[in-house]
Amino acid sequence: MYPVYFYLTAAVAIIATAMVIFSRNAVHALLHLIVSLLAVAVIFFQLGAPLAAALEVIVYAGAIMVLMVFVIMMLNQGDAAVEQENTWLQPGSWVAPGILSGVLLLQLILMLGGQGVSTAGGGAAEISYVGAGEVGISLFSRYLLAVELASMLLLAGLVGAFHLARQKSTADLEAGHDE
Amino acid sequence: MSTTIWISLANIFGVLVAAVLLAALLTWGERRLLGFWQDRPGPNRVGPFGLFQVVADMIKLFFKEDFIPRFADRPVFILAPTIVMASMLLGFAVIPVAPMVGVIDLNVGLLFFLAMSSMAVYSVILGAYASNNKYALLGGLRAAAQTVSYEVFMGLSLMGVVMMAGSFNLREIVLAQQGGWFILPQAIGFLVFFIAGIAESHRLPFDLPEAEHELTAGFHTEYSSMKFGMFFVGEYLSVILISALITTLFLGGWLGPWLPPMVWFFLKTGFLVMIFVLLRAAIPRPRYDQLMQFGWKIMLPLSLANLLATGGVLLWLG
Numbered sequence: 001m002y003p004v005y006f007y008l009t010a011a012v013a014i015i016a017t018a019m020v021i022f023s024r025n026a027v028h029a030l031l032h033l034i035v036s037l038l039a040v041a042v043i044f045f046q047l048g049a050p051l052a053a054a055l056e057v058i059v060y061a062g063a064i065m066v067l068m069v070f071v072i073m074m075l076n077q078g079d080a081a082v083e084q085e086n087t088w089l090q091p092g093s094w095v096a097p098g099i100l101s102g103v104l105l106l107q108l109i110l111m112l113g114g115q116g117v118s119t120a121g122g123g124a125a126e127i128s129y130v131g132a133g134e135v136g137i138s139l140f141s142r143y144l145l146a147v148e149l150a151s152m153l154l155l156a157g158l159v160g161a162f163h164l165a166r167q168k169s170t171a172d173l174e175a176g177h178d179e
Numbered sequence: 180m181s182t183t184i185w186i187s188l189a190n191i192f193g194v195l196v197a198a199v200l201l202a203a204l205l206t207w208g209e210r211r212l213l214g215f216w217q218d219r220p221g222p223n224r225v226g227p228f229g230l231f232q233v234v235a236d237m238i239k240l241f242f243k244e245d246f247i248p249r250f251a252d253r254p255v256f257i258l259a260p261t262i263v264m265a266s267m268l269l270g271f272a273v274i275p276v277a278p279m280v281g282v283i284d285l286n287v288g289l290l291f292f293l294a295m296s297s298m299a300v301y302s303v304i305l306g307a308y309a310s311n312n313k314y315a316l317l318g319g320l321r322a323a324a325q326t327v328s329y330e331v332f333m334g335l336s337l338m339g340v341v342m343m344a345g346s347f348n349l350r351e352i353v354l355a356q357q358g359g360w361f362i363l364p365q366a367i368g369f370l371v372f373f374i375a376g377i378a379e380s381h382r383l384p385f386d387l388p389e390a391e392h393e394l395t396a397g398f399h400t401e402y403s404s405m406k407f408g409m410f411f412v413g414e415y416l417s418v419i420l421i422s423a424l425i426t427t428l429f430l431g432g433w434l435g436p437w438l439p440p441m442v443w444f445f446l447k448t449g450f451l452v453m454i455f456v457l458l459r460a461a462i463p464r465p466r467y468d469q470l471m472q473f474g475w476k477i478m479l480p481l482s483l484a485n486l487l488a489t490g491g492v493l494l495w496l497g
Contacts, residue, residue, distance in 0.1 A: 027308055034301070053287075054290030054291060054293070057297070057298070058293050058297050058334070066327050067323075069301070069308070070304070073304065073307070073308045074320060
């Protein structure tokens with residue numbers, strides 16, 4: 001029963017991701033990417049990690065993608081961008097990178113296939129449920145360093161964003177005073 | 180085996196039908212309440228107390244021309260209004276109405292709700308983008324910024340409740356309130372969540388994405404007929420959903436003396452919906468930058484402080 005669901009969801013994810021690459025319209029591409037992320041969330045859920053699934057939807061599909069749609073909407077590119085995408089999707093420009101990535105994909109499949117058969121067969125039986133508590137405990141014990149590093153990175157981003165926004169607003173204020 | 184299937188089917192259809200019917204009724208109830216508070220009758224002509232106004236409005240919406248502008252992004256234009264309906268109705272799945280009533284008993288129920296409410300944002304943004312109209316675009320930009328920022332502390336404000344109950348499961352959160360409702364120890368969390376909930380469902384006073392005095396109708400300017408109707412019902416669905424969730428998280432869900440559990444749940448939820456309407460009647464709309472400043476400079480620190488204090492007290496109590 002479960003492998004069917006898994007492969008169905010995985011197929012959705014792969015097709016959606018392919019559509020991201022081949023869409024000519026940026027917003028349509030982002031929509032497909034959202035579908036792909038949702039499919040990945042469903043896979044997490046099936047593999048017994050509901051917390052990861054929920055966070056995938058909330059953080060990736062719900063926040064990061066919203067910001068990307070936001071930016072693309074603000075640029076409001078229209079038909080000119082679609083034309084440009086069309087020229088970029090000529091076979092001449094994608095055949096060579098496509099072949100190279102195909103080689104990488106083949107290697108990956110072969111490597112996964114070497115041991116993957118046994119895990120795929122036994123995988124369904126050994127699905128264990130990972131709750132919020134387990135995730136929290138492992139984050140703040142085993143992966144504490146990674147959490148701290150990520151927090152520093154985020155702080156740097158925050159400070160940078162603050163700096164950019166502040167300069168702009170003070171300049172605006174000065175311009176307002178001059179008038 | 181088959182009886183359990185029938186029970187869950189009955190639950191699913193019961194919750195679905197109740198949610199949609201209540202949302203439709205609320206379009207009438209809101210106008211009646213607004214009329215009451217503004218010293219005017221409100222819609223009182225069609226049927227008893229004007230109740231059939233809902234039916235009249237539905238018939239009108241169904242028979243309006245379903246117009247898709249030539250310049251719109253057609254597939255996205257059609258997709259957008261369905262998202263809010265679907266995600267809000269899915270959100271109702273995790274609401275525990277009464278001990279045996281409720282669609283699904285999900286371990287990450289609260290996170291599921293947050294995920295669904297963050298999906299609902301796409302409805303507004305994509306509707307605005309697909310309309311290809313400057314007012315819609317401005318409304319969509321506002322909606323995106325507003326919901327993304329208010330979502331942050333919407334989630335944070337709930338973590339106090341999660342810590343006290345020790346679970347993301349909404350049913351367990353209700354049961355954890357047998358000793359006392361969480362609105363008392365989590366008063367700040369309640370306030371922050373309530374305000375964030377208004378912003379998430381972009382109701383007045385936070386309805387800047389569709390502020391009619393400056394953006395005609397904001398993100399749904401180009402929408403007509405049932406596509407507009409879906410946005411409209413979706414908004415009322417989100418009001419009911421957020422009220423039901425506040426009931427579950429802070430007001431003890433179905434718990435209460437004398438009356439049957441379901442009645443308590445509906446009374447509490449109805450009261451909160453009424454507060455939503457009263458806020459609309461009473462409070463004027465802030466400016467857009469005021470809204471964002473209020474969010475980031477007051478609500479976010481408040482919810483973080485609440486989180487810290489709750490964690491500290493819980494650790495201290497052991």
